[in-house]
Amino acid sequence: MRAPTPTSITGERLAELCHALSDPTRLHIMHLLRQGRRCVCDLTETMDAAQSRLSFHLKTLRDAGLVSDRRDGRWVYYEIRPDALDALSAALEALRPLDNGAGSGGCCP
Amino acid sequence: MRAPTPTSITGERLAELCHALSDPTRLHIMHLLRQGRRCVCDLTETMDAAQSRLSFHLKTLRDAGLVSDRRDGRWVYYEIRPDALDALSAALEALRPLDNGAGSGGCCP
C-alpha cells in the first residue's frame, strides 16, 4: 500500500498552486531554480532584491509545496519540487473541456 | 505564413494566466465550463452567486484569454479556450528543473 502521486487535487489546492505562480518575482525565482538548488544569498544577489522580499516569496512558494528548503550550515538551499509541478499539470489537464456534445444543458437555448 | 500555437509565453503572461486561475470562484466557473458553453444566468443560478460577482470573474478569465464570450440574442455564452490551456501547460513544463548536474554555481559551497 503506497500513496505515491496524488492523482487529483482539490480546487483549493489548485488555487493555492496557481496563486504561488501568479507573481513575476516568484516565477523569476522558479526560473533560477530550474538549474538546481540555490541558497538565498545567491538568489538575492542575482535578482538584486531585498532579502526580506525574497524570503517572503520563498515562503509563499514553500507553503504551496512548489519548492523545498534545506539548511546546510550557514546557508539555506531552495529547490524545485517536481512532484508539485506534476500535480499542477494534472489538475490543469482536468480543466480541459470534455468533448461530449456542445454544452448548455441549462436555462437558455 | 501562420502563427498557430505560440511556442512559449512570457513570464508576465504566465503570471496573468496563473492569477486568473488562482481563485476558487474562477476555478469553479472553469469546471462548469468543461461541459461546454454556458450563459451567465445559468452560471449564476448554478453557483448561487451574485450576478455582478460572476461578471467580474468572467471578465478576469476573459481578459486572461482563458475563456471566450459570444452574445446570442439576449444571452452571452462563455466557453473555455483550450489554446490558453495549451500555452499554460507548455509554460509550466518549461519550469521544470533541468537535469544537468546539481546546481548552485553561485556564492556558496
Next chain:
DNA sequence: CCAATTGATCAAGAGATTTTGATCCCTCTC
C-alpha cells in the same frame, strides 16, 4: 566569547483584489 553573515519574521504602509448593491445598456416580448 565576539562579531559577522545568513536568513526568518514582524509591523506598518502602499497597492491590488473581491464583494456588494445600484445603475445602465441591450434585446426581446407584448
Next chain:
DNA sequence: GAGAGGGATCAAAATCTCTTGATCAATTGG
C-alpha cells in the same frame, strides 16, 4: 414603446498581497 430579463459597469467598503526597514535567531570564523 413600455416593460422585463440578461449582463456589464461603477463606486465604496472590506480584504488580501507585496514591499520596506527593523529586529531576531543561528551559525561560523577569529
